[in-house]
Amino acid sequence: MKKFIHLDIDAFYASVEQLDRPELRGKPVIVGGTGNRGVVATCSYEARAFGVRSAMAVAIARRKCPQGIFVAPRFDRYRQKSQEIAAIYTAYSDRYEPIALDEAYLDVSHYDNAVPIAREIKERIKQETGLTCSIGLSYNMSLAKIASDLKKPDAFVIIRPHEALDVLRPLKVGSLHGIGRKSQEMLAARDIHTIEDFWSLDEEEAVRLFGKMGHALYHRARGIDHREIKMDRPVKSISRETTLVFDVYERDQLIPIARELLTEAGEDVKSENVVPQTLTVKIKYSDFTLRTKQRKVESEQQWPDVLDELLDEFDFSHGVRLIGVGFSNFLTPEEAAAERYEQLSLFSSRSVDWQREG
Ligand code: TTP
Ligand code: MG
Secondary structure, three states: OOOEEEEEEOOHHHHHHHHHOHHHOOOOEEEEOOOOOOEEEEEOHHHHOOOOOOOOEHHHHHHHOOOOEEEOOOHHHHHHHHHHHHHHHOOOOOOEEEEEOOEEEEEOOOOOOOHHHHHHHHHHHHHHHOOOEEEEEEOOHHHHHHHHHHOOOOOEEEEOHHHHHHHHOOOEHHHOOOOOHHHHHHHHOOOOOEHHHHOOOOHHHHHHHHOOHHHHHHHHOOOOOOOOOOOOOOOOEEEEEEEEEEEEOOHHHHHHHHHHHHHHHHHHHHHHOOEEEEEEEEEEEOOOOEEEEEEEOOOHHHHHHHHHHHHHOOOOOOOEEEEEEEEEEEEOHHHHHHHHHHHHHHHHHHHHHHHHHO
């Protein structure tokens, strides 16, 4: 099963202002164009209690919340904080996709239990940046985002496969990423308000109303979303790991588990269309010490044998609590083919010459 985190800082600009100016904490802070003609970029949850919202005219916000403290945005500072946040979550996965300064998706499928990982990220963001965030964890990107929105602020919500439909059922259709305000109005005119109402549309009708996007919306409303993290940089490693139910002392008991992890990581490698040159095995012993061993791999056929060889290098007598299998040092398929050709021609250059002469 895939696992995704969606994280989103609470009232981002306003929280940074409250962080830097302690006198603003606990107060209705409204960040925006400070003239009366500006609009609200965001506001603290204290200001939201008065009905102030993003994109609202500042003049209206003043009327709703006369005691509001209006401050001008400081984008450089927000970018700085954004980098601090990214430095934390990128340490947990190679596959992440920042969506905004304060928002990102993270593929955490390689952790066999992603729950403590998600908690740790949330905790570290609080400790190290001083900001609270809401985190959603689920088996696809759409549900991870819905989860992080469900109980904002300072939320931590998991949506498991068997819960998805019940969670989705009562939500406003607008909770689905891809249904904005206009679409919501269009659907309301057809008496479709909740996701359960949206289920009454068949896929064809959804496509008639939303064009190509209709397919995705039809499925997302049913908890199905096969999107992957969009990477704007090459992956550096692909791995899978699992914590064992009991400490294991026997190599033979570890082999089938390691093979399974190899298969799963191997599938990710193939879907990424890369050719790994290094295979790594990671072992965490019962005393939590961590050891890794790695070897060069040239072709997929070698993976199982190299895995066995790597396992031979470990001492299992201390008891193993976690095992991981990973690939790294990727080439593109073209680079890999060129590499093979070079090696081949090293050995066969004479015969090539001979053929040419002939
Ligand atoms: P959001 O994450 O949408 O909002 P937020 O972080 O302020 O509040 P929350 O996540 O708790 O609901 O947007 C992130 C930042 O982007 C926000 O702090 C300010 C900026 N922004 C605008 O400038 N204009 C807007 O209309 C919105 C929605 C956000
Ligand atoms: Mg936010």
